[in-house]
Amino acid sequence: MSRPRRPGPEGRQPTIKQVAERAGVSPMTVSRTLAGGSGVRPEVQQRVLEAVQKLGYHRNENARSLRPGHRSGLIGVAITNLANPYYGTFALGVEEVAATYGRRIILGNTGEDADRETQLVADFIGRQIEGLIIVPSASSADHLGPDRIGGLPAVLASRRVYGLELDTVVLDDVGGAYRGTRHLIESGHRRIGYLGNVLSVFTGQRRFSGYERALTEQGLAVHPELVQRGQQDVESAGAALARLLDSDDPPTAIFSANNRNTIGALSEIGRRIRGGTDPSRLPALVGFDDFELADLSPVPLAVIAHDPHQLGAEAARLLFHRMESTDPVPARTIELPVTLRIIRP
């Protein structure tokens, strides 16, 4: 059985006109039937639906959204790294809330690249999204300014962008990092290393300041040689920890400011244990972001846990609230709580 040729001319989708022709009615009757059928004789509806079936007709949403008063039903979601389960779960949170509002999400990956982000947002707008949820890749505000996105409802998630008056959902980065670091100090550690993002990233700056605060508050110095910033992936995070551990006076504990760094650190720790290093000579760890298999940690471990799904859902709620309110609402920032979860004392 050979695959049938595409019904429309030029390989396009069949149109309402073709359905009408086949059913022996006018396009209007098809439109009405598909809109619920009120005011169309049942027998005619039957004929129309048959034609729809036969042709594999689908309404052209793009054409529909062109009509005044009609909405595209799309929410644009731009995340930095699709391969990171954290953002996948985040997107899922957005999607579920969006679904309850009858909207679909269109998802784009920026790869932490500002240019791609700019492009993505422009394209989203070109596709008539009704709202935008974005995990900004950097602190640059250019492409998100009011003159670029117009009055399009937009929500920033996870990171804030200075100079932008947009609704924002962030985590209690400072508090979480503070409590995590504090936990290590209370466990008796004095030399506590730091693995994290560069300061130009919103969360990088906030989490480092929480780490800093906990140390200085306890009269401990921040040793620059114990601070490794900028590694974004598991592999380089492992290498960064290796540098710390191989130094003359290595840290006895590590505060890791995000998932990727924590995983990288644990992988490196695992490698060393298999290489014969005694686990008791390896650093204790506190990591921002929870992760799977934390239970298997061979060293003392705690995580700053929070729910990416909730982050996404909250961002979506903020967005729809703005979309539905007619009069201007001042930009709000929601800071979601985090909890210190001790996996292994």
Place this chain on the structure above:
Amino acid sequence: MSRPRRPGPEGRQPTIKQVAERAGVSPMTVSRTLAGGSGVRPEVQQRVLEAVQKLGYHRNENARSLRPGHRSGLIGVAITNLANPYYGTFALGVEEVAATYGRRIILGNTGEDADRETQLVADFIGRQIEGLIIVPSASSADHLGPDRIGGLPAVLASRRVYGLELDTVVLDDVGGAYRGTRHLIESGHRRIGYLGNVLSVFTGQRRFSGYERALTEQGLAVHPELVQRGQQDVESAGAALARLLDSDDPPTAIFSANNRNTIGALSEIGRRIRGGTDPSRLPALVGFDDFELADLSPVPLAVIAHDPHQLGAEAARLLFHRMESTDPVPARTIELPVTLRIIRP
């Protein structure tokens, strides 16, 4: 500084007409300028671009795609679980190849739900996608039949659907499961449990048959009481392993047919070790799908490794090949190799 009102009437995006008016030219001149500007006086272009800037104008892609000959530039991607990093990475592979063809992806999550999948595909088509890549949620073919999607180029990934003549990219499920199980047998195990998907799922059926083959080939029986199927998430997978381990004659090794089951099993193993169980009394493990932190396994572990990114990229290549070929190409199936990676002997 208050957020500016949306320029267009009714909160819609500004149109080419408004830009034209503001620049004191006709819409056509704006269109030409935006298309590269050939045949427009530089000074006029200047005026146009200024108006574009001021109004925050973006071309309406939906309207553009309405025009004959124009394409939407969208590839629809439907995956089963966005929160699973495996599929996130898969989508990334698709996206990257799509980008080289100047296409963007529109991503939808089916949640293993056939109805949502049907809806999703219909909506995708309504939005004039040029091609479809789908990880089918079940073996039901209804909504993907030629009469439903017309001649729309489509590729199935990871799972095949019987009765559909579509391009497909799958893994060497049978071979992988065979080699994994065989590895356990060669390590001296005789009672090897199975954790995996139900047989109605394509991969579930294939991977179980690889497991089965390895056992029978070596003269070992498949013990139904050692087979746990149907658990889809980490938690229930852990519970399934617990059932096996708490039985009268527990297995000494486990073959786990997917990521979720492997993670769940390792979590359960971790729990038991922390509860005081001697690791040597816990089962060795071979899991289909690689995963992060495999290095930390406290029990002997091997994984059937493969690259979801590659799976996505291959699916996309298959899709574009079909999209670009004018004459009908018979449906092809590509089976990607997998490798046995021994993490801990």
Place this chain on the structure above:
DNA sequence: CTGTTAGCGCGTTCAG
């Protein structure tokens, strides 16, 4: 170099 015309697929409005 620039503007006018026409039509892509659809649905609201108004006529039959």
Place this chain on the structure above:
DNA sequence: CTGAACGCGCTAACAG
């Protein structure tokens, strides 16, 4: 109950 006309935003083809 059904159809014809119109226009949503955009651009190819054709004037000027």
